[in-house]
Amino acid sequence: xxxxxxxxxxxxxxxxxxxxxxxxxxxxxxxxxxxxxxxxxxxxxxxxxxxxxxxxxxxxxxxxxxxxxxxxxxxxxxxxxxxxxxxxxxxxxxxxxxxxxxxxxxxxxxxxxxxxxxxxxxxxxxxxxxxxxxxxxxxxxxxxxxxxxxxxxxxxxxxxxxxxxxxxxxxxxxxxxxxxxxxxxxxxxxxxxxxxxxxxxxxxxxxxxxxxxxxxxxxxxxxxxxxxxxxxxxxxxxxxxxxxxxxxxxxxxxxxxxxxxxxxxxxxxxxxxxxxxxxxxxxxxxxxxxxxxxxxxxxxxxxxxxxxxxxxxxxxxxxxxxxxxxxxxxxxxxxx
Amino acid sequence: xxxxxxxxxxxxxxxxxxxxxxxxxxxxxxxxxxxxxxxxxxxxxxxxxxxxxxxxxxxxxxxxxxxxxxxxxxxxxxxxxxxxxxxxxxxxxxxxxxxxxxxxxxxxxxxxxxxxxxxxxxxxxxxxxxxxxxxxxxxxxxxxxxxxxxxxxxxxxxxxxxxxxxxxxxxxxxxxxxxxxxxxxxxxxxxxxxxxxxxxxxxxxxxxxxx
Numbered sequence: 001x002x003x004x005x006x007x008x009x010x011x012x013x014x015x016x017x018x019x020x021x022x023x024x025x026x027x028x029x030x031x032x033x034x035x036x037x038x039x040x041x042x043x044x045x046x047x048x049x050x051x052x053x054x055x056x057x058x059x060x061x062x063x064x065x066x067x068x069x070x071x072x073x074x075x076x077x078x079x080x081x082x083x084x085x086x087x088x089x090x091x092x093x094x095x096x097x098x099x100x101x102x103x104x105x106x107x108x109x110x111x112x113x114x115x116x117x118x119x120x121x122x123x124x125x126x127x128x129x130x131x132x133x134x135x136x137x138x139x140x141x142x143x144x145x146x147x148x149x150x151x152x153x154x155x156x157x158x159x160x161x162x163x164x165x166x167x168x169x170x171x172x173x174x175x176x177x178x179x180x181x182x183x184x185x186x187x188x189x190x191x192x193x194x195x196x197x198x199x200x201x202x203x204x205x206x207x208x209x210x211x212x213x214x215x216x217x218x219x220x221x222x223x224x225x226x227x228x229x230x231x232x233x234x235x236x237x238x239x240x241x242x243x244x245x246x247x248x249x250x251x252x253x254x255x256x257x258x259x260x261x262x263x264x265x266x267x268x269x270x271x272x273x274x275x276x277x278x279x280x281x282x283x284x285x286x287x288x289x290x291x292x293x294x295x296x297x298x299x300x301x302x303x304x305x306x307x308x309x310x311x312x313x314x315x316x317x318x319x320x321x322x323x324x325x326x327x328x329x330x331x332x333x334x335x336x
Numbered sequence: 337x338x339x340x341x342x343x344x345x346x347x348x349x350x351x352x353x354x355x356x357x358x359x360x361x362x363x364x365x366x367x368x369x370x371x372x373x374x375x376x377x378x379x380x381x382x383x384x385x386x387x388x389x390x391x392x393x394x395x396x397x398x399x400x401x402x403x404x405x406x407x408x409x410x411x412x413x414x415x416x417x418x419x420x421x422x423x424x425x426x427x428x429x430x431x432x433x434x435x436x437x438x439x440x441x442x443x444x445x446x447x448x449x450x451x452x453x454x455x456x457x458x459x460x461x462x463x464x465x466x467x468x469x470x471x472x473x474x475x476x477x478x479x480x481x482x483x484x485x486x487x488x489x490x491x492x493x494x495x496x497x498x499x500x501x502x503x504x505x506x507x508x509x510x511x512x513x514x515x516x517x518x519x520x521x522x523x524x525x526x527x528x529x530x531x532x533x534x535x536x537x538x539x540x541x542x543x544x545x546x547x
């Protein structure tokens with residue numbers, strides 16, 4: 001439920017007046033509801049909306065069947081208070097900011113205990129919520145940030161592998177227990193000759209004991225050595241593949257983010273174009289889904305089917321094409 | 337099988353002590369070099385048995401701070417050499433890597449973080465100490481050869497070889513695990529979270545009826 005419903009704006013500041021007299025008024029910079037001066041398509045509230053989407057690593061966000069996304073008011077307040085961007089120092093300040101953004105039709109926080117950050121984008125045109133196109137842009141921004149973070153981690157991991165390889169001058173495969181065991185066995189045979197170990201004199205017994213312990217030592221080493229592993233190369237390849245996917249997705253998402261920012265400014269959108277945009281957007285997301293989940297694909301598609309389809313168009317290309325088609329539609333729309 | 341750090345430390349110090357005792361003897365050929373061979377053989381056998389029994393290395397969910405790893409390494413040196421540095425113990429205890437009970441300090445080898453990270457310090461530590469022992473064994477082998485003790489000198493040559501092989505495997509195994517299963521579950525976690533986040537958006541939108 002809203003805690004603030006009266007907002008006085010003066011000198012670039014907002015004073016939020018509480019509904020309950022027991023609460024204190026809250027003042028904050030009103031620029032949160034503006035577009036940025038240096039990049040007029042990006043809205044200042046996008047960072048805040050991203051924060052709500054990313055709270056609890058995205059788990060706090062409830063995405064509904066029509067593409068609408070909500071977060072509980074309690075979680076939204078926590079997200080703003082915990083944010084490094086200092087959107088609010090206290091829970092009351094966070095409540096005031098949320099209610100002000102609701103007042104500005106950037107989010108919907110007036111009813112129940114949830115905050116709607118995304119409405120289905122094909123329902124936004126012609127409503128008072130066109131600023132929510134920027135929220136869709138913020139969603140892509142959130143994904144892009146996650147990709148960037150994961151990309152950095154992958155780079156770190158790759159660097160660490162390479163350093164390890166340089167540090168280790170001998171590999172387990174350089175140890176040859178079987179060869180050593182053969183050599184030691186031969187030594188023991190030479191030492192014992194035609195007799196028995198128990199027939200050896202004291203000095204020979206000492207040497208025999210040593211050779212035998214060495215033999216058992218290499219027996220253990222053979223077991224400890226384990227299978228020969230090809231260090232790094234497969235892993236680095238795999239990481240490279242993940243990074244390629246990230247890069248492909250990142251580029252597509254940047255395009256989409258910009259498309260939605262343009263839509264936010266373009267307001268006039270014809271319904272028939274929206275249907276086309278919606279279908280293409282759904283197609284793009286669908287292809288992205290396939291690109292993102294190789295494990296599921298392995299389960300869903302048997303080897304024969306996979307082999308038969310090998311060489312047909314890859315998912316990344318499909319997603320890119322979908323993205324390009326989507327860009328064309330949105331460009332046409334914003335131009336109209 | 338639960339592997340305790342004490343066994344690693346004891347085996348390493350047995351090698352070092354046996355070699356050191358012989359090295360300081362004025363006449364190595366009279367200081368029972370075969371006893372040294374027997375001690376080193378026994379310690380290497382223990383190490384190889386211990387290593388063969390390790391059929392898993394725990395995965396690390398995050399790379400521990402280097403300073404903490406260094407502190408654990410200094411604690412191991414201290415336990416082996418007899419004087420454990422208090423500041424290293426403080427650092428390692430604060431990080432949950434070392435357990436202090438009265439005057440006793442232990443370096444547990446756990447399956448879960450934070451003590452799981454000790455595996456990646458203890459094994460390379462033992463490898464480094466054995467590499468140092470290899471140099472001493474070489475020197476002793478040459479001395480014994482010089483005083484016309486070829487059989488025991490050959491035995492020292494074999495010990496040197498075995499020590500180097502042990503050090504190689506000790507250093508290599510955790511390095512391979514780190515290669516194949518790096519301590520950044522964050523890479524996988526991020527990828528999975530990102531995937532989950534997108535898939536939820538995808539599911540919501542592809543199921544939506546745009547008409």
